[in-house]
Amino acid sequence: MSKSLLEKLALFASGLVFVAAAWFWTAQIGDVLETLRLAYG
Amino acid sequence: MDLLFLFEWLDTSLLAQISKAYGGVFAVVQMFHLLAMAMLGGMVLIGDLRLLNVLLTNLPSEEVINNTQRWFNVALLVLVISGIFMSSAVAMKLYYNEMFWAKMTSLGFGIVFVYLIRRPLLKFNHDSIKPWVLKLLAVASIIVWFTVAASGRWIGFS
Numbered sequence: 001m002s003k004s005l006l007e008k009l010a011l012f013a014s015g016l017v018f019v020a021a022a023w024f025w026t027a028q029i030g031d032v033l034e035t036l037r038l039a040y041g
Numbered sequence: 042m043d044l045l046f047l048f049e050w051l052d053t054s055l056l057a058q059i060s061k062a063y064g065g066v067f068a069v070v071q072m073f074h075l076l077a078m079a080m081l082g083g084m085v086l087i088g089d090l091r092l093l094n095v096l097l098t099n100l101p102s103e104e105v106i107n108n109t110q111r112w113f114n115v116a117l118l119v120l121v122i123s124g125i126f127m128s129s130a131v132a133m134k135l136y137y138n139e140m141f142w143a144k145m146t147s148l149g150f151g152i153v154f155v156y157l158i159r160r161p162l163l164k165f166n167h168d169s170i171k172p173w174v175l176k177l178l179a180v181a182s183i184i185v186w187f188t189v190a191a192s193g194r195w196i197g198f199s
Binding site for chain 2: 001003006007009010011013014017018021024025028
């Protein structure tokens with residue numbers, strides 16, 4: 001594969017990682033906060 | 042595609058019989074799993090922090106990446122083999138665990154990311170690659186492998 005194509009792929013994959021990780025960890029931390037709220041009010 | 046049959050097979054396999062019957066064997070394999078995880082995490086951090094110009098800046102980044110990639114491969118192989126063995130002990134429990142699938146998804150993505158994008162791109166002279174692409178790649182790589190490790194740990198809490 002050419003370097004410019006790999007650079008574009010890297011850019012796309014990195015963007016995907018940032019969005020997916022932000023969504024995933026926000027959801028996980030939200031679940032933990034909800035559990036804590038249920039437990040302690 | 043439903044992989045239930047694979048987990049049912051793993052749950053009754055010879056691996057499962059050994060991992061369930063011999064706690065000592067399980068503990069030793071788990072030790073290798075954790076050692077390999079530490080090694081993989083170390084290699085990811087060394088390589089990616091070099092790409093971010095945070096450490097080992099006195100060494101060419103190509104050299105650092107070549108050396109860390111070699112040990113990354115070894116660590117990943119040990120992780121996968123020991124992980125399959127450990128999974129066999131609780132195969133059905135894992136099948137119904139959402140966090141296990143989050144870990145497998147991020148692991149699958151991480152493997153594709155490393156072997157189809159990161160490694161082929163970093164075979165080129167790093168000076169010829171756009172610096173911000175290198176930095177984005179390094180940060181994304183750290184996030185992916187952090188997610189693999191952290192979601193693995195999260196399995197125990199879910």
